[in-house]
Amino acid sequence: MVRGPERLPAEEELQETLRGKLRVLQADSGEVTELSVHLLSISPEDKLIFITFKTFEEIWKFSTYYAIGFLGHCLEGVLFDPKLWLQSVEEDVSLEVSLLEDTLNLIYKGILMQEGLYLNLAPNERIIIVGLLVSCFDWFVGRKENTGEVGLVRTNLVKPEDTFNSEDVRPTRGTLCYLLLGSFVRTEDKEHDAFKMHIQRVLAPDPTFSQRSEETPKPEIDHGSISPSPNLRLFVPHIVEGKNHAEDLMPLFNFLENQDFNPDYGLLYRLTPDELSSTIFSGHSDEDQLTSFLSVARETARKKHLFWSQTRLCFLLGKLCVGRSKFSQARVYFEEAMSVPREQFADFRLLASIYHNLASIYLLQKNPDSFFQITEKLAALLMGFSYCLEVVEEGTILQYILKKAILSNSKQAEARASFLLAKHYWARDEKHEVIPYIERLLVISCEDTPTCSISPSCGYLTLGRLFSELHLANLGASSFRRASLEPSTTLSNSLSCILEVIKNLGPQQEASVPCHVAPYLHQVLSLTELQEKQNVRHQALSLHLTVCLSETFSKHRMLEQAIQYMHELLETCPSSHSLPGSQVNSALIWLAWLLIDNGKPSGALDVLELVLAAMPEHCTSPQEGEVLNLCGVALCSMGDLRRAVENYQAAIDICQEYEDLPNWAVAQANLGLLCLKAGATSLAQSHLTEAVQIFSELDQGGHEENFITVLLEMGELHVKRGQVHCGKGCYEWALLLAISNFLGELRATSQLCGLYSLESPDQAQCIQYSLHRLQLLQRTGDRAKTAETVEALSHLYLSLGTHKAYQAALDYTKSSLGMFIDLGLREKEAYGWLQAGKIYHLLGQTELVDLYVQAAQDVVLSTGDTKSILSLLEAAGDIFFNSEQEREKAITFYRDRALPIATKTNSVHSRLRLCNKLTELMLNLKMYGEAVEYAQTALDISIALGDGLNERVAYHRLASVYHCLQQFELAEHFYLKTLALCPSPLQFGEETLYYVRVYQTLGDIIFYDVKDPFDAAGYYHMALAAALDLGNKTSQLQLCTRLATIYHNFLMDRELSLLFYQRARGLAAELNVKRINIAPDQQLSNAAQYKTHETSWKRAAAGT
Incomplete structure (x- = not known):
């Protein structure tokens, strides 16, 4: 990638952008097939594209595209994004393509020579050359100077001299150019926007507007083409x-x-x-x-x-x-x-027709000597008189002439033969056959020789139209670009290029001017600068094109450049009497909006006040309402809400007076948004509702974008106020309106995706709208957002939890992974590999899991980003941690890989999280001794952070570990520490249930393991109190039974024993439990046996 007139290498940032685009092209190379090459591979890092050819025609086409500068422009069309297109205008950024020309020429001539050519070599008075005398042909057409007789003369009898006859060749070429251009004069459809209509108006013939250099050349009269008598019999x-x-x-x-x-x-x-x-x-x-x-x-x-x-x-x-x-x-x-x-x-037509028929017969009868002798004479006639071409029925003889001219290295003969072939196929309406020969004429014209009189600008323009007819969009765009860059281009040609480029982009483009047109607009502006002072229509054109160019930069958030163009327009703009005041005011209003959008509302307000001051004092106009509305926007941005409201209301009054519904609706919407900003949501909803009503009454189009914006804002307001159903209605209405407005449709679909994923969760609807969003993003060519949407779809399908959904999630994951690889997003790529491994684990294909997880590790390690490496290693461990299979593999990722990095980088929260997970994992795997270290580390970190919740969780886990190790005193100590950190009073039912579980566990430890019935009864009483407060009858039954057993068998308190037994009987009756046993429970004799009682709530605590 180069920049500037010196074509110096661009900075590394742009070079890296180019590498990224090449990576994308490597995955989808369909767009380079127009260049007649077979793509072998692409090396993005070295910026190399390896290609091959299979036929002579492919080499010829490719070398022609290279010679006339199409390769760079074609690749720009494929690789440039909107911002690069706009940078190419401001900073002259372009692609420079080079290839091994010697190798290409060697292959080219080798294939050409394989076809074989037989050259047949055939008065002292002075001969005037008619047409061409070329040394490689045996004959030429000459005229005797003394008698004026015209006939064929052997070349070897005269001194050869390559030259054109100005009386025949040049006018005929002019005629061809006129025919080529004239065939493409079309009337544009009525649906073209104002921009196209303006260009067509400028292109209309007007003696006060058209300059001499821009007039369309009139066709020369071909005296051999007079119409025959219609009644010849x-x-x-x-x-x-x-x-x-x-x-x-x-x-x-x-x-x-x-x-x-x-x-x-x-x-x-x-x-x-x-x-x-x-x-x-x-x-x-x-x-x-x-x-x-x-x-x-x-x-x-x-x-x-x-x-x-x-x-x-x-x-x-x-x-x-x-x-x-x-x-x-x-x-x-x-x-x-x-x-x-x-x-x-x-009668040279008769002679040419005889030669042509004889040549065809000699060729059919395999008489090469006679064929080449007669063909030489026919070639001389065609070189001399182009009208003889009408008797030639096929291009074989003309192609023979061209091949011979190429091998003899005669540019004059080659140009003439290419011209004859182009004219021959054009007359037969075989436009696809015309293209190679016009390309060859352009190649010769690029060599800066006086050989070819064709205008390069007209030639490229004609070639572009032919490519467009054949649906070769990239080659067409390259042709129009070359036409606009030619020094000989005229204003008419440049404007025609703009129209053709817009037509090529198709109906899928937005109504605004696409970024591809920006270089053409810049070129036309430079052409109009010379003529602005001479013609009012040029001044109007300059103003309109500058605004269009500014709008294009604004659309892609390049606001400084957009404002700069408007400033340049104001500096060169003529006095107001030269242009309609409404046009000048519209340009100033646009400048004010740009200043507001760029965070300069005070400057915008100055501009708008000047516009208001220039308007008549006692006569309002619809445009005044537009200005006041924009003044309100500027004042609102400055924080002066009171004055903003006054301006909005004034704008509403004027728009209502003139029944200017579009601006009335906009002013109402702006007033509603201002109220929303001020916190007056009810008033905001009222104004937005009125704006929606006015917009819905509009018959004419062009206001959908504003209407969609208002609906989306109103939908968001409804959702925030809890009116999800109304919000959904607004979003869906916006989507219906946006079907013909691409960006609006994308925004509405994105809002609906957010609605169904967050505010009103509905996986099926979310998937449907995400799929629609994916289709829209694929049309934009934004592969980064497309990849993100595909990734989100993968997560959505994964959450469904079925085998079929897992398969769909895997497909989307692999698709997004490919895109991330192409885009060079290494971190995203790593998580793509990891996600695929996770899905394979869920599908039970364990043999592939390690492969994908290892690929994810390799990619993330190559980034060198410690934070990303740590995050991914933890996520890899989570795959096994959250599974029922191969859970021990998680220890490797947590303990051996992630934890050392977290310790080294002093990532405290990551260490805490990893220690908690290791503790829980080792508890489940019965690795109690190793679990103590990580439980204690988690506790120390939580205390250091002052995080009460994590501290409670750490105490609880540590107590569980000691419990499993049968160190009951320590277990009791840490359980009590956990309870001491609980909030008081209890706020949620979950907290009360936690009290029940922990006190019951403490009672079990003291009763069954420590053998202290008295203290155990105290813990059971605490648990029973919490269970009564919670209303949990199942826990009450268990605790009453325990207490009845203790008081009956150990503490010998028959009264309390009877009390708790009766309570237990009553609860059992309610819960339909048939038998209560208050005998000493000898089965629960160790921690491993009653550990199952606390599994459910311990799991819940482990995730904290």
């Missing part, structure tokens, strides 16, 4: 053998006996045998009768020495024989036509 009398038919043949001889060309002869030369028999000749019953008649006429003409009649009759008989596939007989007639003695051959 020749009667065929009945032929009687032995009878003299001289009188019957005289009308035919009178018609044919003319040494010069007659327009009616053109029909005889061009029509097929069947057409000759059915349209020109009449009175015969079949073709045999016509042949007999012409044969008699030929013999009579020979006897009477009517040489021109004899020649033309031989030609007609030859054509009839060709039509009946009698090629040998046809050859005899054609050769006789050539051998008839004549003073001078002035």
Whole structure:
């Protein structure tokens, strides 16, 4: 990537952007197929593209595209994003493409020589060259200086001199250019926006507007193209053998006996045998009768020495024989036509037609010597007289001429042959065949030689239109770009390029001017600078194009550049009487909006006040309402809400007076947003509702974007006020309106995705709208946002929890992974690998899990970002931690990989989280001894952080570990520490339930393990009190049973024993429990056996 007129390498940031774009192109290379290459591979880091070719045509096309500068422009069209397009205007950023030209030329000539060429080498007076004399051809057309006779002259008899005849070649080329351009004059559709209409108006012919250099060249008159008589009919009398038919043949001889060309002869030369028999000749019953008649006429003409009649009759008989596939007989007639003695051959169309038919027969009969001899003569005629081209029915002979010109390295002959081939295929409406030869003419014109008189700007413009017809958008855009950059380009050509580029972009583009047009707008502005002072329409065009260019920069948030263009416009803008005041005011209003958007509301207010001051004092206008509305926006941005309200209200009054509904709706919406900003939500809703009502009454289009914005704001307001159903309605209404407004549709869909994922969770709806959002993003070409949406879809499907959903999630994960790789987003790529590994784990394909997890680690380690590495290693451990299979693998990630990094980087919260997870994991895996270390570390970190909740969790886990280790005193100590940190009074039912569980656990430890029934009864009493407060009858039943057992069997308090037993019986009856046993429970004799009682709530605490 280079920048500036010196074409110096751009800074590293832009080079890295280019590498990223090449990575994307590597994954989707379909857009480079227009360049006629076969892509082998792309090396983004080295900025290399490896290609190959399979045919001569591919090499020729590619080398032509390179020679005329299409490669760089095509790749710009593929690789540049909107910001790069706009940078190319401001900073002259472009792509520079280089290739191994020597290697390409060697392959090119090698394939060309394989086809084989046989060159046949064929008065002392001065000869004037007609057309071209090229040393590689045996013949040329010459004119005797003393007599003016024209004929074929052998090249080896004169000193060769390559030159053009200005009387024939140059006007004919001008005619071709006119034909090429003239065929593309079209009337634009009525639906074109104001920008296109303005350009068409400027392009309209106007003597006060058009400059001499911009006038469309008028076609030269081709004297050989005069229309024939529409009623040409020749009667065929009945032929009687032995009878003299001289009188019957005289009308035919009178018609044919003319040494010069007659327009009616053109029909005889061009029509097929069947057409000759059915349209020109009449009175015969079949073709045999016509042949007999012409044969008699030929013999009579020979006897009477009517040489021109004899020649033309031989030609007609030859054509009839060709039509009946009698090629040998046809050859005899054609050769006789050539051998008839004549003073001078002035009808060169006839001569060219004879040569062409003979060449075709020689080629068919495999007579190469005769074929090349006659082709040389035909080539001389075509080089001299372009009108002879109309008798050539196929391009084989012309292609032979071109190949011979290329091998002889004659640029003049090559240009002439390319021109003839282009004209030949154009006349036959084979536009796809025309393209290579126009390209070759442009290549020759680029070599800065006087060989070719074609205007490069017109040539590129014509070529671009041909590419557009064939739906080759990138090549078309490259052609239009080259046309606009040519020094010879005119204002008309530049404007035509803009129209064609917009047409190529298609209906999927927004109504605003696309960023691809920015370089063209800049070019047109430079062309109009020279003519602004001379013509009012140029001044209006300059103003309009500058605003368009400014809007384009603003659309892509390049506000400083947008403002700069408007400042330049104001500096060069003529006095107000030269342009309509409304146009100048509109430009100033746009500048004010840009200043507001760029955070300069005070400057905007100054501009708007000047506009108001220039308006009539006692006569309001609709535009004044627009200005006041924007003043309100500026004042609101400055924090002056009171004055803003006054301006909004004034704008509303004026718009209401003039029934300016669009601006009235906008002012109401702005007033509603101001009220929302001030906290008056009810008033805001009222104004927004009125704005929605006005917008819904508008018949004309063009206001959908504002309407969509108001609906989205109103929907968000409803959602914030808890009116989710109304908010959903606003979002869906906005989506319906935005079907024809791409950006609005994308915004509405994004809002609905957020609604169904957060405020009103609905996975099915969220998936549907996310899929629609994905389709929209794919149209924008924004692969980063597309990848993020695909990733979000993967998570949505994963949350459904079914096997089919897992498969869909895996597909989306792999798709997003590919995009992240192309975009060079290493961290995102690492998490993509990890997500795929997680899904494979859920699908039970454990053999692939380690592979994907290892790939994720390798990618994240290559980033060198410690924070990302730590986060990913923890996430990798979570895959196994949250699973029922291979949970021990999580220890490797937590303890051996993530925890050392967290300790080294002093990432306290990560250490705390990892220690908590390791403690819980080791408890489940019965690794109690190792769990103590991590439980204690978690406790120390929590105390140091002063985090009460984590401290409670750490005490609880440590107590659980000691409990499992049968160190009951320590377990009791840490459980009591946990309870001491609980809030008082209790606020939530979960906290009370926690009290029940912990006190019950303490009671079990003291009763069953420490063997202290008295203290155990105290803990059970505390647990029972909490259970009564909570109303948990199941816990009450268990605790009453325990207390009844203790008082009955150990403390010998029969009264309390009976009390708790009766309570237990009552609870059992309510809970439908049939039997209560208050005998000493000898089964719960160690911690491992009653640990299951606390599993559920311990798991809940582990996630904290």
